[in-house]
Amino acid sequence: MNLKELATNLGLSQTTVSRALNGYPEVNEATRLRVAEAATRLGYRANASARRLATGRAAAFGMVLRTEAYGPHTVEFLGGLAERLFHDEIDILVSTVESEDDEIAAYRRAAASKKVDAVILTSPYPRDRRIAILNDLGLPYLLHGRSEGAPSHAWLDIDNEGATERATRHLLDLGHRRIALVNGPKGMTFASHREAGYRAALGARGVTPNPSLMVNTIFTDEMGFRSAQQMFERAHRPTAFVAGSMMTALGIFRAIRSAGMELGRDVSMIAHDDVFPYLNADNMVPSMSTTRSSIRAAGTRVGELLLQLMAGKAATEIHEVWPVEMVLRQSTGPAPE
Amino acid sequence: MNLKELATNLGLSQTTVSRALNGYPEVNEATRLRVAEAATRLGYRANASARRLATGRAAAFGMVLRTEAYGPHTVEFLGGLAERLFHDEIDILVSTVESEDDEIAAYRRAAASKKVDAVILTSPYPRDRRIAILNDLGLPYLLHGRSEGAPSHAWLDIDNEGATERATRHLLDLGHRRIALVNGPKGMTFASHREAGYRAALGARGVTPNPSLMVNTIFTDEMGFRSAQQMFERAHRPTAFVAGSMMTALGIFRAIRSAGMELGRDVSMIAHDDVFPYLNADNMVPSMSTTRSSIRAAGTRVGELLLQLMAGKAATEIHEVWPVEMVLRQSTGPAPE
């Protein structure tokens, strides 16, 4: 069933039927109803490719996943995004690539073949090659995270610096002085922001940051474990941890137990929580103190902002920093004597 | 840069250029090279919508995620799938919905507007309404999982029954008699298969299944914890667990510790592991015995099979059951006296 058939069926022209279905004002209300009824009755839906070709709009956003970077948070983000976009009939196109080069190739492809109207960029570096290229390609995009300077693109990020500063400060308030930071991969913007927050908090109390208590690594259980274990082997053990993710926290927790210590008493920890439905900080034993920000909500908001961008809002007007709440639970306690 | 411009630029007709780029035989090798060179030099790529419209093929597969069903395994699957499809320039279209009705609506939409050539169906019931509807719509699909009977569609599944039978049997071999099954949601095919495997193993040893040791629930840390905790409150405590997922296992593990017991000594557990890069069964303390099957690999294979389906292979020829390996680690030990 295509437009032509539907139009013939109704005894109308394609023009009128198209207009009726797309809500143009210059069509009689009675015919509009008649058209709408026939369309649903006959199960007509405009051919997406034809419409895209005619309008020049893809009605789709793209997102490229890097195999080494995606994790449980990715699907949460995607879920929030897709949910927002579903009723607007905007498609989400995902591809997976292994390298930055492949990622860039994917953008070139998408731009040249007009598969998407915009893309979502994630896990940025302060000076990100991809940004220059997207600008070059003229492909609109929204950055989930931040890059350096005052960029001309849209972005949404959480206040990583503030969150980490607050977490660190709280641990200092509890009397901890040897506080470890198990951070994300070296060089990524969010990792720098977190380090900055950490350093700021320590600096404000006159505590000199100890390089052996700062580690940059991917967010896995295993690396959390290893990092913590190594620190426990050294002379000055940390009495508290600021963990980059829940997965890292699980590993650190394991290392603490392995070392015969108790979380919340011998060692404290505050982890960053993206809020997973299947892993609740509140349910852990001891329950985990966290800096918390729903990545699912971020996905939803990104969908919203992208729609605004497409509607013509200036990219320079689309900047959002989300505050991060801190939830104190049992994993944080006063520093041991 | 479109085909017309490129053709003019080359002093050729659109026909020849199109053919040259798409590898048709009736074009001189010299001109083909000339065309290819110009195309890359000028950054030409066929407009995807135009091509789709002309060929009638979407060059895209769809996947609908249900908010209540997706989890960390989802992105792994998606990653494997996308990786396989990337170089074939097949797009993946994901949407998120909250209900079965919305999911079906999404399929209708996709079918009527010809957005995808096929879809991937996941988390099936033995008699799944979606299957009937997809058959009805004539939208090709591959089922990740299984439905009842000898279906006419393509599917790929792991041997859930065999895996669970084997895990249960191993626990029986270790002397356990009160073995709990923390299964997936009631009614889902894979959950039935697992229950069947569990019952078969018990039956073979003359052990009567105890309904209070069998629970159906979603795969979250929390539900694992609650289920185990409830079982520990009752008269006949289980001495072993067969856990449906790593998340469930984390919760059960927590309940075991909370009850003052030790995993691998007082209580045993075998969990099913989809293989996550960020949560390694081998690294847990004690390390976790698992039935293991990479869901990422499954995604990759599904991509492969879908391509075969599109290439004309009969859906009835595309049926795969993957064996599941069992990896014994420290979380399983002899039953206590």
Add this chain to the structure above:
DNA sequence: TCCAAATTTGAAATCGCTTTGGATCGTAAG
């Protein structure tokens, strides 16, 4: 009653590609 303005509809061009059905040319077979 009549004319101008608003309402409502349609014919046809357009989007950028693929593909059918020839044309053209050189060459080998008859």
Add this chain to the structure above:
DNA sequence: CTTACGATCCAAAGCGATTTCAAATTTGGA
């Protein structure tokens, strides 16, 4: 010297929508 054929190339017709431009029909005021 034709003729037929393979090798190359091209013009034009779709694919199924949107949208411009114009025509037909109502409506309303003088």
